[in-house]
Amino acid sequence: MKYGHFDDKNREYVINHYETPLPWINYLGSDSFFALLSNTAGGYAFYKDAKLRRLTRYRYNNLPLDQDGFHIYIKDKNTIWNPGWQPTRTKLDHYECRHGLGYSVITGSKNKVEARQELYVPKNDNILLMRVTLTNKDQKEKELDLFSFVEFCLWDAQDDTTNFQRNYSTGEVEVEGSAIYHKTEFRERRNHYAVFFANREISSFDTSRDQFMGVYGSPASPNAVLKGKCSDTIAHGWQPIGAHHIHVSLKADESYDVIFALAYVEVPENQKFIAPGIINKKPAHELLKKYDTDRKFDKGLRDLKKFWNDLLSGFEVRTASEEVNRMVNIWNAYQCMVTFNMSRSASYYESGIGRGMGFRDSCQDLLGFVHMIPERARERILDIAATQKPDGGAYHQYQPLTKKGNSDIGGGFNDDPLWLIACTDAYIRETGDWDILKEKVDFDNDPKSAKPLLEHLNRSFNYTLNNLGPHKLPLIGRADWNDCLNLNCFSRYPGESFQITGPSEGPVAESVFIAGMFVKYGKAYANILNHLGKSKEAKKVTKAFTDMEKAILKDGWDGKWFLRAYDAFGKKVGSKYNDEGKIFIEPQGMCIMAGVGVKTGEAQKALDSVAERLETKYGIVLQNPAYSTYKLNLGEISSYPPGYKENAGIFCHNNPWIVFAETIMGHGNRAFSLYKKTCPAFLEEISEIHRTEPYVYCQMVAGKDAPTFGEGKNSWLTGTAAWTFTVLTQGILGIQPDYDGLRIDPCIPDHVKEYKVNRLFRGTMYHITVKNPDGSEKGVKKVLLNGKELKSDIIPVTDKKEVNVEIIM
Numbered sequence: 001m002k003y004g005h006f007d008d009k010n011r012e013y014v015i016n017h018y019e020t021p022l023p024w025i026n027y028l029g030s031d032s033f034f035a036l037l038s039n040t041a042g043g044y045a046f047y048k049d050a051k052l053r054r055l056t057r058y059r060y061n062n063l064p065l066d067q068d069g070f071h072i073y074i075k076d077k078n079t080i081w082n083p084g085w086q087p088t089r090t091k092l093d094h095y096e097c098r099h100g101l102g103y104s105v106i107t108g109s110k111n112k113v114e115a116r117q118e119l120y121v122p123k124n125d126n127i128l129l130m131r132v133t134l135t136n137k138d139q140k141e142k143e144l145d146l147f148s149f150v151e152f153c154l155w156d157a158q159d160d161t162t163n164f165q166r167n168y169s170t171g172e173v174e175v176e177g178s179a180i181y182h183k184t185e186f187r188e189r190r191n192h193y194a195v196f197f198a199n200r201e202i203s204s205f206d207t208s209r210d211q212f213m214g215v216y217g218s219p220a221s222p223n224a225v226l227k228g229k230c231s232d233t234i235a236h237g238w239q240p241i242g243a244h245h246i247h248v249s250l251k252a253d254e255s256y257d258v259i260f261a262l263a264y265v266e267v268p269e270n271q272k273f274i275a276p277g278i279i280n281k282k283p284a285h286e287l288l289k290k291y292d293t294d295r296k297f298d299k300g301l302r303d304l305k306k307f308w309n310d311l312l313s314g315f316e317v318r319t320a321s322e323e324v325n326r327m328v329n330i331w332n333a334y335q336c337m338v339t340f341n342m343s344r345s346a347s348y349y350e351s352g353i354g355r356g357m358g359f360r361d362s363c364q365d366l367l368g369f370v371h372m373i374p375e376r377a378r379e380r381i382l383d384i385a386a387t388q389k390p391d392g393g394a395y396h397q398y399q400p401l402t403k404k405g406n407s408d409i410g411g412g413f414n415d416d417p418l419w420l421i422a423c424t425d426a427y428i429r430e431t432g433d434w435d436i437l438k439e440k441v442d443f444d445n446d447p448k449s450a451k452p453l454l455e456h457l458n459r460s461f462n463y464t465l466n467n468l469g470p471h472k473l474p475l476i477g478r479a480d481w482n483d484c485l486n487l488n489c490f491s492r493y494p495g496e497s498f499q500i501t502g503p504s505e506g507p508v509a510e511s512v513f514i515a516g517m518f519v520k521y522g523k524a525y526a527n528i529l530n531h532l533g534k535s536k537e538a539k540k541v542t543k544a545f546t547d548m549e550k551a552i553l554k555d556g557w558d559g560k561w562f563l564r565a566y567d568a569f570g571k572k573v574g575s576k577y578n579d580e581g582k583i584f585i586e587p588q589g590m591c592i593m594a595g596v597g598v599k600t601g602e603a604q605k606a607l608d609s610v611a612e613r614l615e616t617k618y619g620i621v622l623q624n625p626a627y628s629t630y631k632l633n634l635g636e637i638s639s640y641p642p643g644y645k646e647n648a649g650i651f652c653h654n655n656p657w658i659v660f661a662e663t664i665m666g667h668g669n670r671a672f673s674l675y676k677k678t679c680p681a682f683l684e685e686i687s688e689i690h691r692t693e694p695y696v697y698c699q700m701v702a703g704k705d706a707p708t709f710g711e712g713k714n715s716w717l718t719g720t721a722a723w724t725f726t727v728l729t730q731g732i733l734g735i736q737p738d739y740d741g742l743r744i745d746p747c748i749p750d751h752v753k754e755y756k757v758n759r760l761f762r763g764t765m766y767h768i769t770v771k772n773p774d775g776s777e778k779g780v781k782k783v784l785l786n787g788k789e790l791k792s793d794i795i796p797v798t799d800k801k802e803v804n805v806e807i808i809m
C-alpha cells in the first residue's frame, strides 16, 4: 500500500495518510541548527550537538508514539485538532504533508477550516521558522483559538532524562511580549538561551507545562486548549515550555497567518545580563527581526530552495526509470547530505545522546557527498585523519565538538584505517586536488606529531601489514566492518559491550573481508603513489596486495565462496564446514570489488553462491543460515534473533557491494535487479510491509528468517546512502571520476536503449548521452567528445564550461 506519492517536479514526497506505518521524517537545517520533523509534526531541535545543545525534548519510546514536536492546536468551538493529526488525533477532513529538501509543509482541514504549517531552517541562521496559516473555508464567520507549543529540553539531553533531583529545580524563563525566553543555567555557566517567538500580538501564553497541560494532563487534550486560553504562567523549575495563544476571528474565505520561530542565541560572556537576572536579548531581537514578516519568511525559503537546487544540479540523470531519476537527482543525494550533517547522531533510531562520529562511517559517508561539497569533504578528511593513532590504527569514534578520538571505545577495529585511503582516493578522483596529500595532519590530535596526509595513508596501509595472522590474512581485532562479528571479545555478562570486552589484539582471528579491502584500497594507494612519481614505493605496495590476493585465494577461499574469517581458535567462520553462518555477504562483495578471483573464476562462483544462498525477494541477507543460539566466540552477531540486524538481516549497506561486483563481471541485468530490491523508491507500493520512509534507505530490513521479513528499521543515518548512490551512479550508470578525467563505463540492463546525464566535474558540465543500440550490458565501443571520437575511454579534464559527450555501447 502507498501512503503518498513522489512529486519529482517540486522535489517533494507527499504523504496523504497521516497514519503512516512509522513516523516518516524530514531533516530541517543544513549548517549548525537542525530539527527532525515527522509527518505529524513530531520531532525536536538542537544546535550542533544533539546531546549537549538540545533545544526541545523528545521521548523516544513513548506511547502513544511521536508525541513531542512542533504541534499547533486549533480550538473551533468544542473541537480541538491539529493539522498534522497528532497529538489530539482528531480525525481530519483533509491532510497532506509535503517533505521537501530542508523544509516541510503540513496541511490539515477540519470543519471548513484549513491550517497550513510551513517549517524550515534558513541558511546560516540558528532558527526554526514555522508559519501557520488559517483559512476559513466556510460561509460563516469563525471564532478560533490557535495555540503553539514546544517543550524545552534543559540543554543536556542525557541529563535532562536522568538527573531529575537537580533539573526539576533549575528551569527558568523570561517573557517579553510574544517572545518566551528559555534561560535555564544561563545564570551560571551557559552563555546561550533559546527563544520561542510569534510575530503577532498574542492573547495569552504559558511557560509552565503543568499549567498548560495539567499535571496529569495529556498532549491530546491540554487544559489550556480545552479552556480556550493560557494562564500567563512563569515556570519555576519543573518543565518549562513555550506556548502562545492567539484568538482569531475569520470571516468567510478570510485567512490569517502568524510566524512562530524557535531560535538559539549566544551572548558574549561579558554581556550576558542587562540588569540583575535579566538576560541580554539584543542578539535575539536582531535574529528574530530577520524573519518577522511574510516577505522575509518567503525569501528565506526561496534562498533555501535555491541552495538545494544548485547543490543537486551538478548531477542529474534522465533515464526511462523515474525511480532511478528520483534517487539520483533528489532523494539519495539528499540522504547523503543528511548523513554528512548528522553522521549517526540524531534520527528516530539514533537518540542523539549515543555515539560520536564513526571513523569508518564518516569515511564511507564521504563517498556519497564528495561531489556536492568537495571543500567540506576535504575538511572532513583532515579532521578524521587527525584522530589517527601514530601506529596507523584508528579511534573507532571521535566527538564532533572536540574532534578528538574517543578513548572510551578506543581502537582495534582493524578495517578502520583502510577507509581513510578509500575516502582520500575518492576525494582526489573527484577534485584533482593532489595537494591535500601535502597537508600536515596531527596524529592523535597532537600537533607535535603532524605529518603530511600521504604519511597517514602509508601508516593506514602498513597497519594491516603489521597486523597479519597465521594465514597471512589481516587480524580482525575487535571487529571489522561488521561491528557485531566479535571474534576476540568473549563477552559473558549482560550489559558488557560486545565490542570492547576482552583484548582487541587477538593474535589469531583473521578477516577475509579486511584482506579484500586491503587489495582494493592497496590498488588505490599504489595508483596514488605512481601518480606522485613514487614508483619504488608503489612497487612495494603492489607486491603487498598481490601477496594478499594470493593469501585470499589460498586460505580465504572455501570452494564455492570466500570465507568470512578465522576465529580466535583458528577455526573457519563462514564456511561449508559450519552448521550456521556458512556464507557471509561481506567478503564476496569486497573481494570481487577488489578484483580477486575475477579472472580465475572464483568471483563468478561466489556470486552464484550469493544468488543461491543469500538472495531473497527483499534483498541479500548478511549471512546464512542465521545463528540460532548465542556463540561466545562470535559475539554480538549471534545475540540477535534470527533474521535481524547482522544475524542474517538484509543489511542494506553491503547489498550495493554485490551490485558493484555484478557490474565488475559485466552483468547489467543482475546488477539492476539486485539494486531495485533494497531501493526505497521501488518499495513504495509495499510501504505497509517495509514501513520506513519510501524516499530514503534504512540500515536493515528483516531477513527471511525473521517473522517480519521485509520490515525496514533504522532509516536515514546509514552508510547505505553513500554506497547505493555510488553503485548506481558509478557502477550501473558508469559515471566514474578518475584522476585525470571522467571515465564512462556503464553496466546496464540490456533493454535500456539510451539515457542522459548532466555531471558537473571539476568545474565543467558534462552533458552525457549513453546509447545502447545493440542491447549490451557492458562495454563501450565509441566515445565522442563534442562530436569527435576519442581514443581513450577517459574524457580529459578541460577548462571549458560545458562539453557534450556521446557514448556508444
Ligand code: BGC
Residues within 6 Å of the ligand: 344, 358, 360, 361, 480, 481, 482, 483, 484, 646
Ligand atoms: C555501524 C557501522 C557498521 C555496521 C555493521 C552500523 O551500525 O555504524 O560502522 O559497519 O553497523 O555492523
